[in-house]
Amino acid sequence: MTAEAKANPEANPRAARLLGVASIRRRQAPDVSDSLAHLNPRLARVLAARGITQAEQLDHRLQAVLPPTGLPDLDEAARLVSDAIERDDSILIVGDFDADGATATALCLRGLRAMGGERVDFLIPDRQRHGYGLSPALLDELDTPPALILTVDNGISAHDGVAAAKAAGSRVVVTDHHLPGDTLPAADAIVNPNRADADFGSTALAGVGVAFYLLAAVRSELDRRGWFATRQRPNLANWLDLVALGTIADVVELDDNNRRLVAQGLSRIRSHACAPGILALFTVAGRDPREARSSDLGFAIGPRLNAAGRLENMRLGVECLLADEAAEARRLASTLDQINRQRRDVEANMLDTVAADLDRAMAGQGDTPPSNPADWVRFDPGFHPGVIGIVAGRLKTRWVRPVFVFAPAEVGSNDGRLKGSGRSILGIHLRDLLVEIDARQPGLIDGFGGHAMAAGLSLERSRLDAFRQAFTQALERHHERLPDGREVITDGPLEAADLHLDFIDALDHHGPWGTGFPEPLFDNTFEVLEKTALKDGKHWRLSVRLLDHPNARPVDAIWFRAPDPLPPGRHWQIAYRPVADSFRGRKRLKLFVETALPVTVSD
Incomplete structure (x- = not known):
């Protein structure tokens, strides 16, 4: 019997509660279809656990993106927008003050202008003055009602706002992905995959995804009218970086279709064929766009964009995404980064207030609810x-x-x-x-x-x-x-041969990972050889070695926001993500620790 097999998993939940960390549970072993038999068995297990049963689900080519069939009102919305472009009418895009709304706004502005819209502008509600979405308060500040209002990532519940816009003489096209109420607003067209009468294959589209489908329909309608006979027909794939960012930042489910859209957008970011503002946001976040992953969009780029809508005005975020000059993009991204630092300070102060309240009332709680x-x-x-x-x-x-x-x-x-x-x-x-x-x-x-x-x-x-x-x-x-405590669910153990950059490349290739398609997390029992405190013990650098391979080379691991104290002993069951860490142009394997628990190992 191996040493790892002698570890006591029954002590895991109790040890987790005592240490204030998460317990570790492995997913039930999934059935792996024959279509995945050619893959590394551990990789095939990961994909099967996320519902992959056919090789076609891993096809991330643009041609595999779902057709728009079943999206209600899409043709009517495309007709109305195309009419406005042909007549040189004023078009006002009303967005939302989060990253999904900002990317959808920038996408539509870039797309409609590229299709010949000369009088296209945008407006983002102020969180404090206007509230959410298209509202009478927002419309009251317009000097002249636009001929057409196009909402993105909002509008499905804007009964009063739509009524006010219609009363002022504007036509209204709503594009949204939020769940409708019992009744729909009286807009001229409402494109939403979650309408009761929708029959589209992906109800998980983000607001920016719905906007992308509308642009495709508008381009097709203008194509049918011969509009591009004397104009350049835009390539919508040029803006999939915006679709990817908004989709990941809005934490929507990464179903097959969303994964294709995100994969295409990430590919453009990695090749620098994306908005200068996105490249600038990568720079201020200290991330390399050439190695962009969905986690970068979700945890580094999205929060910097969202910070503007939380503490300032999201117009700043949209302007960053619209900037064409690198210098202007860097200036705006730097401002967003500063606002995000303020947001983190505000957040930390609020969490400290909660902790202090509980300490006073209950003599200390720590992470115990x-x-x-x-x-x-x-x-x-x-x-x-x-x-x-x-x-x-x-x-x-x-x-x-x-x-x-x-x-x-x-x-x-x-x-x-x-x-x-x-x-x-x-x-x-x-x-x-x-x-x-x-x-x-x-x-x-x-x-x-x-x-x-x-x-x-x-x-x-x-x-x-x-x-x-x-x-x-x-x-x-x-x-x-209500569970006893936080539980981390893993994809089980890796073999020693999997702790290699080739396996990490295979994981990256079969992403993108995110909500509904979670990034793989593994667990093994390791011997902890060294522990080095970082930032006064808030983070720890570890040197670990697989317990079953005492002659293997040690692996570096980082445990961010580690508990105090660390688990005792030198043998830990560690839940981790293997990553390719780049430093001075060289890549090496590193483990990011999610949680760790002490185990008892018999000699």
Whole structure:
């Protein structure tokens, strides 16, 4: 019997709770189809666990992207936009203040102008003044109503905004991907893969993905009219970098179609055939675009773009994506980076406030969730409304509990209006929870929306305690779904031969990875040879060796945001991601540690 086989997995959850880290569980071994038999068995296992049963699902060529069949109102929307271009009408793109909305706005602006639209402009709502999406408050600030309003990543719930636009004489085309309500706004056309009458093969499209399909339909319509007989017909693939960024940043499911769109966009970024603003954002983030991965878009580029919409105005982000001159792109990207640093400071201060509150009330909690669900609803008058969603997500991950974080609806305001953002865990549908609360206590919540894992709402500060009580009551029937602690699910062990750059290349080739198609995570038992503290012990550099291969060369590992103290002993079960780390032009294998637990090994 090998040493690793003698490790005690039954002690894993208890050890995790004592250490304040995640327990480790391996996925059930999936059935691997014959179409994957030619691959490395560990790679085939990873792909099968993510629903890959046919080799065609791994075809990331542009020709494999789904046709637009089944997208409702797409032809009518294309006709309306084409009419506006032909008549030289004014077109106003109304975006959203997140990365999906910003990329969709930049995509449509670039695309429509390239197709001959001479009077195309954009407008991004101010989070504080206008609220979300197309609204009467936003339209009130226009000097002249545009002939056509095109919404991107919003509009499906903008009944009042659409009505106001129509009353002012504008035609309205809505492109959105959010779930519709019981009724649709009275727009001239609504393109949304999640409409009840839609029959499109990918309901997971991001807002920028829907916008991409609209541009393709507009180009086809103009082609049919002979519009490009005397004009250059644009290549829409030129802007797939924007589609990739918005898709990853919006954390939509990476189904087969979205993976193709993202893979194409990443390919363009790696070859520098992308927007100068995206290259500049890679530079300020300290990332190499030649090695761009979906994780770079999700954790480095997207947050810098999103920061503008959270603390400033997303117009700055759109202008960065529209910049054609490298110097201007660098200037705007640098400003976005500075705003993102401010956002991280605000976020850290808010998390510190939560920790201090709990320390005072409960004599310290660490990463252990408060036992009373009312304490999973956090508020402080100094919280920033643009960052509450991020903080809720951090607390949800730390506590493995559904969490709501509230802030004054406007920065510095004390008018009693609160804005809340919630994040949930698997098994507890957050929007359904709000529906239940609203049904039990009508009038408690002023308004809400969202989906299973994230939701937002507004209410009066005087009702916050009542909301905490209603939230606690609603969670009573979900008590059995609350886990003991955070659990990390892995794809099992790797062989020693897999700890090689060739295997990492194979993983990268079969991505992109993201929501619904999670990046592979493995676990093995290692001997820990060296430990070096970084940043006062917040991170650790490790030298480890597979326990079953005592003669193998040690491997470097990095554990970011490691617990204090580290697991005891020199034998750990480590959940990790193998990566190709580049330094001074050389690549070498490195492990990024997700969590680690001590194991007992018999000689």
